[in-house]
Amino acid sequence: xxxxxxxxxxxxxxxxxxxxxxxxxxxxxxxxxxxxxxxxxxxxxxxxxxxxxxxxxxxxxxxxxxxxxxxxxxxxxxxxxxxxxxxxxxxxxxxxxxxxxxxxxxxxxxxxxxxxxxxxxxxxxxxxxxxxxxxxxxxxxxxxxxxxxxxxxxxxxxxxxxxxxxxxxxxxxxxxxxxxxxxxxxxxxxxxxxxxxxxxxxxxxxxxxxxxxxxxxxxxxxxxxxxxxxxxxxxxxxxxxxxxxxxxxxxxxxxxxxxxxxxxxxxxxxxxxxxxxxxxxxxxxxxxxxxxxxxxxxxxxxxxxxxxxxxxxxxxxxxxxxxxxxxxxxxxxxxxxxxxxxxxxxxxxxxxxxxxxx
Ligand SMILES: Cc1cc2nc3c(=O)[nH]c(=O)nc-3n(C[C@H](O)[C@H](O)[C@H](O)COP(=O)(O)O)c2cc1C
Numbered sequence: 098x099x100x101x102x103x104x105x106x107x108x109x110x111x112x113x114x115x116x117x118x119x120x121x122x123x124x125x126x127x128x129x130x131x132x133x134x135x136x137x138x139x140x141x142x143x144x145x146x147x148x149x150x151x152x153x154x155x156x157x158x159x160x161x162x163x164x165x166x167x168x169x170x171x172x173x174x175x176x177x178x179x180x181x182x183x184x185x186x187x188x189x190x191x192x193x194x195x196x197x198x199x200x201x202x203x204x205x206x207x208x209x210x211x212x213x214x215x216x217x218x219x220x221x222x223x224x225x226x227x228x229x230x231x232x233x234x235x236x237x238x239x240x241x242x243x244x245x246x247x248x249x250x251x252x253x254x255x256x257x258x259x260x261x262x263x264x265x266x267x268x269x270x271x272x273x274x275x276x277x278x279x280x281x282x283x284x285x286x287x288x289x290x291x292x293x294x295x296x297x298x299x300x301x302x303x304x305x306x307x308x309x310x311x312x313x314x315x316x317x318x319x320x321x322x323x324x325x326x327x328x329x330x331x332x333x334x335x336x337x338x339x340x341x342x343x344x345x346x347x348x349x350x351x352x353x354x355x356x357x358x359x360x361x362x363x364x365x366x367x368x369x370x371x372x373x374x375x376x377x378x379x380x381x382x383x384x385x386x387x388x389x390x391x392x393x394x395x396x397x398x399x400x401x402x403x404x405x406x407x408x409x410x411x412x413x414x415x416x417x418x419x420x421x422x423x424x425x426x427x428x429x430x431x432x433x434x435x436x437x438x439x440x441x442x443x444x445x446x447x448x449x450x451x452x453x454x455x
Pocket of ligand 1: 107108111160161162163189190191220247248249286287288289311314315316366367368369387388389390391393
């Protein structure tokens with residue numbers, strides 16, 4: 098199966114089927130402590146943040162999704178315009194298609210055309226970086242004039258994918274080389290199974306500039322690949338995927354692991370669906386919060402539809418900030434919180450030192 102058919106499958110399944118984890122993000126085990134007499138008016142709450150040297154209106158990121166097909170081009174155009182107008186970062190999907198088939202590069206580039214001053218994040222797979230070297234990453238950056246480059250780690254997806262390539266050995270060596278040779282900041286991300294403390298620590302030493310945990314509780318790539326394996330009659334891959342359907346570090350736990358392991362900024366993502374989810378993730382120590390699938394369907398229509406989602410998220414985040422008496426995101430990050438149940442157990446068994454974030 099070609100890359101284009103695979104990308105079409107991914108968008109179609111994400112739009113039409115329930116592709117969520119059964120397991121949750123565990124953000125429900127974080128309670129922000131209610132402040133009955135907030136010392137701030139709702140309209141004075143300041144949601145601006147700084148991330149990788151740029152100022153953004155909100156601690157939101159439109160997560161990497163797509164490219165390579167005509168529907169993907171429409172999606173990237175809407176997302177690029179929305180990101181520029183709302184002043185938040187946006188990631189394009191894996192750019193392998195645009196590199197291998199340069200005639201599809203415009204389906205990614207359109208995000209830049211529609212968001213000339215947007216902060217755009219390029220995207221390539223770690224397996225492709227290892228196989229093809231630093232030049233591959235340079236091409237991805239050039240294709241969209243990227244402001245940062247995300248490298249995605251997806252070992253479970255690769256091993257259950259009918260046409261996957263589960264090769265990650267030597268990753269850190271390649272990462273160090275990439276850091277020396279590339280001009281833009283590097284973001285290391287998962288795609289739904291989460292980054293652990295050990296991975297974040299090692300990659301932080303290798304020079305990664307920011308981490309996007311993409312934990313479990315949201316879009317489930319093992320489920321999506323299982324559905325694809327079923328459709329193409331790859332029964333062994335299908336039954337392998339079935340066993341690992343609920344594998345992964347729940348997002349809240351992944352955020353705690355990452356902020357414990359690095360002083361570099363951490364993006365919380367994977368199953369965040371409201372501004373309250375964002376507020377909780379920020380209180381756990383994240384610097385930014387990313388969402389992918391909630392933007393997908395609106396982006397098939399227009400930038401205005403994406404902006405409606407962003408405005409709703411903004412109102413929810415502002416309300417959470419008001420109710421915790423947080424005048425700005427810095428104060429929200431230190432707002433009193435209580436961690437309950439399984440998340441508390443996870444933290445105690447993983448013996449975390451506590452957040453290394455400012
Ligand atoms: C349709 C779709 C395509 C995606 N493609 C990519 C990709 O090419 N590269 C990548 O790093 N992540 C990709 N992701 C993963 C997201 O960036 C994100 O990490 C993950 O979906 C969890 O966020 P969510 O639960 O808000 O969807 C994709 C997600 C969706 C929904």
